[in-house]
Structure formats: structure tokens, C-alpha cells
Amino acid sequence: MIDAAWLNPVIAFSIGILLSFKLRKISARVQSRRGPLIWLPDRWHDINRSKVLQPLYDIIKLFSKQTIIPSTATPFFIAGPILALMCAVLATLFVPVAGISFDYSFSLVVLFYLLMGEILFIIMGGISSASLFSAIGGVREIDLMLANEIPFILGTFALAITFDTLSIQQMMGFNILINPFAALAVLLSIIVKLHIKPFDIPEADTEIVNGLTTEYGGKLLGVLETARIIMVFVLIALFVDLFLWIPSSGALAWVIFLAGVIATGVLIGFMNSLFARFRIDQATRWLFKIPLLVSVLAIGWAVLWRYVL
């Protein structure tokens, strides 16, 4: 019997495409633009198609193009995106999709390493392109990661303390009520990991062209985009599983899961269009102040409920 969790990467990619569409559409509507269109009249069919799958078309386009590799690049330039995609795909296996995933008693720790590995491999690939902008982007990404991993780990470990386990399956639930501080800390660090607007510093196109992905094009960029789309799903699904999940099974589980994913996606979409970008020093300072404080509060809250009260 093949485990149903093997389907998770496919589901992650498909829902990730729809989530990317949603993010684009929301920021377009907030900015009083049209954005990618959901429905088009039949008579426009030859001119334009419905753009719900626009992120997918973009990726297909990238895969049909020639890949240019700079002469200064090392072999890691090619290995980086592929390893990052592998990390992202593996991460989907450990994030419950409507309650289905591989589960071990330590799956949370495995997921940490995979999420961190994805970012590190992208940094590795970008830096080995020997482009100045990639180097600056890489430094900024590392700065951001150092400041951001602490609230992420503390926020999730607060739940681990409450439930006395490191298995994601066992700590799933509507935990936003049990530990709201942990939910806030994890949401903030998800926003940083996804490079949502105030934190899109490593890929700031008006400053350092495109950061780590400056030298990428064609199929390798397609691989990176696929990894990014899967990561959008993985992180949002992780938030839904940990904080917005209501235990259920069958079709109801899917309804609850998708509702949670859409709600979180919409929230992140609005955030993306509300703020200006931080400078890297301002961002790290802010991350060491507020999310760190919130995550320490979350740990304190969890310890208080578990051991004191």
C-alpha cells in the first residue's frame, strides 16, 4: 500500500500556484489595478486566456528557455537550485495536508532542517555566480535568517512544550487560542521567510536588481520559482496545521484545511501591499526586538500553563 503522503508534493505545487495567483490578485486589487484575470469572455480567447494559472505559465515559459551560465560560476551554481527544490519537495512530505503526512516523533526538527536547507542552498547557488548583487543579496539573506530563525523555532517549540512532543501530527489543533503569542511569532517569521513586502530585502529589485537570483535564467530560474511556489504552500500550510486546524477527517478535513490556507493567504496578501520595504539594518533590529519578545512570551506562556498552573 502506497502512503497517501507521497501525493503531497503534487498537491503542494498545485495549491501553491493558486496561492501565488491569489497573492498577485490581492496586491493588484489593493493597488487599484486589475491583476491577472479570473474569467475572460469567449471572444477574447484568441487574444488572452484566463490567468488563474499565470504562475504556472510563467514556470513553463522559463523551462522552455535557454539557460545561461556565467563563466565565473562554480558547479554549485547549478547544484544550488536543484538541492533547494529537493529540500522544498521533501519538506512537503512532513507538513500535514488535510491531516495526511509522514509522521515521526521528531518530524518538527526534520522540517526545521529542510526549511533552513532550502534557503541555504539558494544562498549557495546565488553566491557561487560571482555576481556582486548576488553577494549582497546573500549577505542580506543570511542576516535576515539569523534574526528570523529564533522566533520561528521558539514559537513552534512553545507548542512542543505544551503538547510534550516534537511530532507535528500530535501538536496540530486550533492552538491560536492556546498560545496566541506563538501564533504571532510564527506568522511573522513566515512573512520574513516568504519575503513579503517589508522583508523583501534580499531580492529588492530597486536596489540590488534581483539579489541572489540575479544571474539565474531559463530552466534554473524555473527550478527556483518552483521551489518558491512550493515553499509558499509549505509555510502557509504549516501555520494552518499548527494554529488553525480543527481535528476532523475526510472531506471536512479538506474544507477546514483549504479555508485556513485561503484565510492565511489573504492575510499575507494584504500585508504584502501595505508596507514599504525595511532597510536591512532596520529589519534585523526590528526582528531582534518585537518577534523575539513575542516568541519569548510564547515560551513563557507555554511553560506557565504546563508546569505552574
Place this chain on the structure above:
Amino acid sequence: MKRIVDVNIPLGPIHPCFKEPVRLKCEAKGERIISAEVELGYMKKGIERIMKGRPWQEVMFLAERVCGICSVIHNMVFIEAMEQISDISVPPRAAYLRVIVNELDRMQSHLLANFSYCYTIEHETLGMYLLDLREQVMDELERLTGARVTCAYIIPGGVRCDIPRQDAEDLQASLDRIEGDLRRYTGMFENGPMIALRSRGVGILTLEAAQRAHVVGPTARGSGIAYDCRQNHPTYKKLGFVPITRPDCDNFARVMVRFDEVFQSIALIRKCLQELPKGVIRGGGVCKAGEIRYSGEAPRGELTYFIKSDEFGRIVEIQIQPPSIMNIEACCHEMIIGSDSIADVTSTFISADPCVACAER
């Protein structure tokens, strides 16, 4: 002599936040900028050379094509210079209509500049709102003159067409709408904490440095220099024009000066429409031989034309001194030095509103 620097960061000539090709070579230590140098010359048109020897009827259209963003003021300064040479008087109604068109042009130019700034600090939402507003101003320009960019509205001795009563009423109505919207967006800019983080205290150009570098336009007025060529223009004098300044000397001040000037332009257009005298819009006259140096206030600062014409109205000698060249130099020698990050370099450069097409004409 060989110099060793930490990092040499070239920005441009092709860069997502530059509208036109220009190259900024920054020497940095980490991300802190130690020195910067600007490299122009990627889009030299040689338009002054093309103008030489041509009759004013042709040069008038060429002058507009020096710059696409502020085309009306080039037209206006060239034509007013020709009028000064040839002693052609302008009917009062035409003088007021000129002010209306010029101020509409200034509004769209300032809105575009502020959009660029918002986009550079990545507040894309506010930027898009401003761009939407600019489109409405462009529509008004088109309603009045028949074209969005190169209007060729101002001719020696008057203007090309009158404003019908219905159009004047429509213009009033859309000015009200634009003002309401812009007040909201200016509030968003003024009170946004993230925008303040990226703009206040960044890209300082002190009053002394500004005077030393001879900066002009909103960049100078953001540093507290109360100078505006419109003070010396007879029609603006009649309208009671007073320049706007801010003492803060940073990016925020420069952008806010532009916002304030848009409101001022709206007020000026309203006043013009109210006091619009009756009469002809075109006097007539013949362009003669002469030589003059004439300045007008472009959206980016003082624009000067030096013109020498012969007795048939042909342009023998012409030189254009655009405003942006001083601002670009001051920007890279004064404002950018000491920035904490590349992020501040691009935003500071854009806050000075560089117009490379003008600067390289």
C-alpha cells in the same frame, strides 16, 4: 594611481529603478557608501546641434522633444525667449492659459517623480495610486491641448486654442477630485511609519552644501532655499505666487515639497480659471533677430535657454541649461556619501528627481 576599495558597486546604466540610463559608481565599505560618481552620456541626443540653423517654427517642436516628462516648460521658455527678442506682446487671456497648461504639466511631472520615489522604497501601493492620479492629470492636459505629452500649445503671441466654458467647468470638477484624492495620499505618505523610517534623516543636503552645489528646484527648496523662477514671471506675480520651502533637508522634505507644489499648482489653476480675462488668445507678431538668455521654472528647477536668432527668425545659436544636471551632481557628491545601505543610494538618487533626458539633451 591605483586605489584599493572594499566593494565597487555599479548601479546602472540598466537598473530597475532608473527610468533612464545613467550609471552610479559607488565605492562602499560593506554597504556604507564612501564615495560616488555619476556617469552620463548613454543617451546623448545632440538636439542643440539639430536645432541650429533651423527656423523657429521647427525649433519650437524640437524644444518640446528635449524632455518627455516636462515638455510644456521647454516649449514655454523657448517661445517666451523668442517673444522677448522680438517684442511680441501676449494677450492676457493667453498668458493665463499658459499658466494653466504649465501647472498641469508640473502636476503630472511631480506626481511621476513621487511615484518613482515610492516605488524605490517599495511602497508600490501608494506609487500606483499616484500614477493613477497622474493619468487623470494627463487626461486634463489632453482635453485642453489635444495631446498628452508633446502639446505644442504655446506659440509666439499667444496659445494655440482657447478653453471652452464646458471644458473649464470639467477641469474645475476634476481638480476638486484630484485634490481630495491627493490629500489622502499625502496623508498616507506623511504619517506612514515605514515611509518615515526610510525617508526621514536620509540623504541629507544641508543648506550650505545646497548653496555650494547650486542645486535648483524642489531639491533646493527641500533644503530651505526659497528660490523659484516663477517669482519673476509677470503672470505668476499677478497671481501672487510664493515659493514653498521645507527646512528638513532630507528625502522626506524633497518629496513633501513636490506634494505641496502640486496643491499649489491646483490653487494656481483655480485662480487662473476664476480670473480668466476675456479677449483674444493670439496677438500675432514677427520673430526678429536678437540674442537673449531666458529662464523659467521647470518642474525640476531653473531651465535656461540661450538663443541667438537672425532677421528671418532662424536660430543661429542655441544652448540649453537644464535643471537636472546640477541636482544629479549635488546628489552624488553630497547626498549619497555616508548612506548606510545601497537601499538609501537609489532612494536618495530618485528623491532628487533626476531627468537624464534633459541633462544630456
